[in-house]
Amino acid sequence: MTSNAALMRVKRLYNAEKAGHTGTLDPLASGLLPICFGSATRFAQFLLEAPKRYTTTVRFGTTTTTLDAEGEVVASRAVDVAADALRDTLARFTGPQMQTPPAHSALKFEGRPYYDYARRGVAVPRAPRPVVIHALRLLQWQAPDAIIDVECSKGTYVRVLAADIGEALGCGAHLAALRRTASGGFDIADAVDFGALEAMDEAAREGCLKPVDVLVRHLPALRVATDDARRFRHGGAVPAGACGDGLVAAYEAGTLLGIAEVSQGLANPRRTISAAPA
Numbered sequence: 001m002t003s004n005a006a007l008m009r010v011k012r013l014y015n016a017e018k019a020g021h022t023g024t025l026d027p028l029a030s031g032l033l034p035i036c037f038g039s040a041t042r043f044a045q046f047l048l049e050a051p052k053r054y055t056t057t058v059r060f061g062t063t064t065t066t067l068d069a070e071g072e073v074v075a076s077r078a079v080d081v082a083a084d085a086l087r088d089t090l091a092r093f094t095g096p097q098m099q100t101p102p103a104h105s106a107l108k109f110e111g112r113p114y115y116d117y118a119r120r121g122v123a124v125p126r127a128p129r130p131v132v133i134h135a136l137r138l139l140q141w142q143a144p145d146a147i148i149d150v151e152c153s154k155g156t157y158v159r160v161l162a163a164d165i166g167e168a169l170g171c172g173a174h175l176a177a178l179r180r181t182a183s184g185g186f187d188i189a190d191a192v193d194f195g196a197l198e199a200m201d202e203a204a205r206e207g208c209l210k211p212v213d214v215l216v217r218h219l220p221a222l223r224v225a226t227d228d229a230r231r232f233r234h235g236g237a238v239p240a241g242a243c244g245d246g247l248v249a250a251y252e253a254g255t256l257l258g259i260a261e262v263s264q265g266l267a268n269p270r271r272t273i274s275a276a277p278a
Contacts, residue, residue: 003033006194010035013197013205022047022215023183028068031055031180032188036215042271043215046247046259050184050218051134053151057177058162060144060169065118066104067159068175077171079144086146089168090136093161098128102160131156145176185217212273213256216249222260222267224252232257237266 003024011019020041022034031054036044061079064071101107103118109125117124132153140147150158159175166173181188192208200208220243228238229252240248240262248267250257258272 002027006033007035009194010197011037020044023052025180026068026178028070028175029054029178029180031178032183032186032191033180034183034186034215037209039273040212040215042273043212043259046219046271047184047186047215049154051151051153052156052180053149053182054158055139055179055181056148056150056158056162056175058146058148058165058173059176060146060166060173061171062144062174063163063166063172064174067102067157067163069177071104071174075172079171081143081169081171083138083141085169086141087138089165090138090148092168093165094133094136096130096132099131099157099160099164100128101126102157105157129155133161185214211256213249213251216256216259219247219249219259220244222248222250222262224250224257224267226252229257232260232267232269233272235269235272237268240265240267243267 003021007019007021014037016037018041019035019037022036022044025031025033034044034047059069060081062076063074065074101114103123103126104115106113106115107126108114109117114124114126133156134151134153135149136151137149138146139149150161152158152161158178162173162175179188197205197208222240222243224232224238232238232250232252238250238260240260243262245262245264247270248260248262250260250267250269256273257269259270260267261270262268
């Protein structure tokens with residue numbers, strides 16, 4: 001199931017006029033997919049910028065055209081890797097780094113996605129991008145498969161990470177399975193599967209909805225005085241208090257007003273929410 005198909009299925013259950021998700025899962029992947037309705041869709045992009053967490057299965061010894069299990073096998077090599085060597089290599093891949101996006105991806109060159117060029121056998125420039133691997137934990141190693149817990153920044157291609165680790169160990173690797181377990185403040189332990197959601201009555205389904213501000217709780221909070229709240233809602237800058245430069249979530253008496261960007265001591269609204277949100 002594609003992420004869009006999942007979105008449409010949930011949208012029908014809630015009879016929602018407006019809905020969106022907070023980050024596409026590759027067809028190979030499973031796991032957490034936060035869905036937004038109504039005014040929450042205006043804030044979905046801020047969850048896209050939040051860190052993600054995955055449980056991955058990396059298969060060593062085999063490389064593929066797409067760097068995952070959906071591609072054709074390019075090469076096979078023997079796997080002679082001890083668990084300690086694998087842990088040491090994972091440690092080397094932790095932290096800020098530059099990552100080259102895969103040829104089979106939706107990023108675009110001259111208006112066309114990379115995968116379109118790749119399918120036609122045309123090589124195009126793919127500029128490395130900065131990413132951060134916050135943590136890599138080896139959960140299980142039974143050659144040739146390693147199950148690894150990955151915490152990473154937005155824009156990270158886990159299949160590229162798997163392939164790079166395989167090359168560092170001299171045997172190659174590809175991503176055999178991927179499950180998203182967390183995104184921003186959301187955790188898969190709190191997710192509801194389709195079967196359970198479809199079995200609920202309307203009141204129970206409504207009870208599964210979370211407040212809009214869960215999308216932005218990973219941002220620093222700015223407390224806006226009541227006298228300034230009206231100005232903020234109408235797009236006016238307000239004092240940023242002790243908040244440093246960057247994005248903040250602005251609140252008045254515990255109610256989300258919106259998202260602002262702090263610069264030179266002022267919080268400038270980027271997204272606002274009405275006093276009576278839908």
